[in-house]
Amino acid sequence: HGTSKVNAQGHLEIGGCDVTELAKEYGTPLYIVDEALVRQRANEYVTAFQKSGLKFQVAYASKAFSTMAMCALAEQENLSLDVVSDGELHTALKAGFPAARIHFHGNNKSPDEINMALDAGIGCFVVDNSTELKVLNALAKDKGLTVKILLRITPGVEAHTHDYISTGQQDSKFGFDLTNGAAKQAIKEAMELSNLDVLGVHSHIGSQIFEVDGFQMAVEKMSAFAIAIRQDLGLTFQVINLGGGFGIRYVDGDSPLPVGQYVAAITDTLISSFTAADFPLPEIWVEPGRSIVGDAGTTLYTVGTSKEIPGVRKYIAVDGGMMDNPRPALYQSVYEAVLANRANEANEETVTVAGKACESGDKLIIDLELPKANSGDLLAVFCTGAYNYSMASNYNRFRRPAVVFVKDGESDLVVQRESLDNIVGNDLLPARLLKTA
Ligand code: LLP
Numbered sequence: 488h489g490t491s492k493v494n495a496q497g498h499l500e501i502g503g504c505d506v507t508e509l510a511k512e513y514g515t516p517l518y519i520v521d522e523a524l525v526r527q528r529a530n531e532y533v534t535a536f537q538k539s540g541l542k543f544q545v546a547y548a549s550k551a552f553s554t555m556a557m558c559a560l561a562e563q564e565n566l567s568l569d570v571v572s573d574g575e576l577h578t579a580l581k582a583g584f585p586a587a588r589i590h591f592h593g594n595n596k597s598p599d600e601i602n603m604a605l606d607a608g609i610g611c612f613v614v615d616n617s618t619e620l621k622v623l624n625a626l627a628k629d630k631g632l633t634v635k636i637l638l639r640i641t642p643g644v645e646a647h648t649h650d651y652i653s654t655g656q657q658d659s660k661f662g663f664d665l666t667n668g669a670a671k672q673a674i675k676e677a678m679e680l681s682n683l684d685v686l687g688v689h690s691h692i693g694s695q696i697f698e699v700d701g702f703q704m705a706v707e708k709m710s711a712f713a714i715a716i717r718q719d720l721g722l723t724f725q726v727i728n729l730g731g732g733f734g735i736r737y738v739d740g741d742s743p744l745p746v747g748q749y750v751a752a753i754t755d756t757l758i759s760s761f762t763a764a765d766f767p768l769p770e771i772w773v774e775p776g777r778s779i780v781g782d783a784g785t786t787l788y789t790v791g792t793s794k795e796i797p798g799v800r801k802y803i804a805v806d807g808g809m810m811d812n813p814r815p816a817l818y819q820s821v822y823e824a825v826l827a828n829r830a831n832e833a834n835e836e837t838v839t840v841a842g843k844a845c846e847s848g849d850k851l852i853i854d855l856e857l858p859k860a861n862s863g864d865l866l867a868v869f870c871t872g873a874y875n876y877s878m879a880s881n882y883n884r885f886r887r888p889a890v891v892f893v894k895d896g897e898s899d900l901v902v903q904r905e906s907l908d909n910i911v912g913n914d915l916l917p918a919r920l921l922k923t924a
Pocket residue numbers: 548550551569592652691693694695730731732733774775776777778814818873874
């Protein structure tokens with residue numbers, strides 16, 4: 488993956504850093520991010536859109552991995568940013584990310600979150616429902632502001648992916664339905680609200696999608712909607728936002744297309760949808776998360792105990808688990824891994840990698856081929872850059888790992904490992920529970 492290779496000592500190296508050295512310096516479990524690969528992915532999007540000649544924004548979906556360092560990197564790569572909470576917004580603003588390039592998502596934004604985003608002067612709200620239309624308009628009016636919005640619509644496209652992360656189908660908690668007239672009604676309503684400026688529409692059909700047809704279908708449906716709205720309501724959309732969802736390769740057999748091919752399919756479909764319609768070509772926005780950071784992340788663990796059940800299975804346990812990577816337990820996601828300190832050795836046995844949480848389901852990888860692993864060996868699990876750190880928890884009161892960025896042989900700590908004091912940092916002991924002498 489990316490800039491990773493096996494060095495002369497048989498150690499895995501990422502971004503020019505020997506991971507056994509990283510383990511010594513920062514401890515394990517450790518999230519390692521290959522900065523050059525993140526930049527390369529960002530650049531693939533930007534370059535592909537530039538080729539189309541269309542105006543565009545590539546908004547990194549920060550839910551995939553939100554830290555101040557990542558926001559700063561996205562800024563340097565000329566990406567915009569999609570946030571879905573006050574926490575993600577705060578992270579971006581603290582990192583100095585330009586507010587005008589921030590887009591705010593969410594199906595139940597609180598008035599406090601809306602006010603915070605209005606005060607920051609963010610570029611665009613993606614409005615999910617009619618309650619939000621009214622609340623946003625009222626809060627903007629209070630502040631004497633007019634805000635740019637996109638309306639989130641469910642285009643009725645079923646993406647080929649896991650049910651839990653498929654969002655474009657009609658039965659979804661997100662957005663206005665395109666097929667039953669709700670979307671058109673919402674546009675009408677938004678046009679009548681004095682402090683909202685409707686830029687266009689947004690849809691997101693799901694995540695970890697390999698085929699282009701779902702994206703093309705969504706573009707066709709939104710384009711047809713844009714043309715109908717111009718005819719019926721006299722409003723010309725300036726923006727069509729297609730969301731994210733572009734798949735990555737986790738294991739052999741996953742077959743995502745190169746980024747450029749998704750982009751070309753989308754931009755070609757957009758251009759051909761509007762050419763016949765005498766309609767000024769809108770800007771195209773996308774919101775990739777996983778495909779920017781997913782394959783650039785590796786989680787480094789130390790192997791501890793093992794247990795062999797003769798004729799059944801051998802478990803090896805690592806010093807992390809579902810608290811730093813809940814995806815196998817949540818979605819039966821599969822990962823590849825190697826023994827990072829003996830990466831040049833041949834595989835000898837099949838093991839199941841267990842975490843240390845108190846749950847039988849805490850298995851990171853089932854049936855992994857490895858050299859015979861001993862206590863103290865390092866296990867590197869690949870493609871953990873997206874939805875790992877961001878979905879990590881303190882279950883069992885384990886501390887969340889540190890995150891390092893590596894590049895050209897240098898490493899920088901971008902998130903410190905949590906301390907035990909962090910664990911109790913928000914706890915309070917009421918006086919009546921204090922031990923009395
Ligand atoms: N835009 C919107 C409105 C979204 O809801 C999402 C993801 C994205 C963009 C970014 O999608 P991406 O390019 O990363 O596929 N926790 C799950 C994934 C949930 C995705 C939620 N929305 C997982 O670990 O697979």
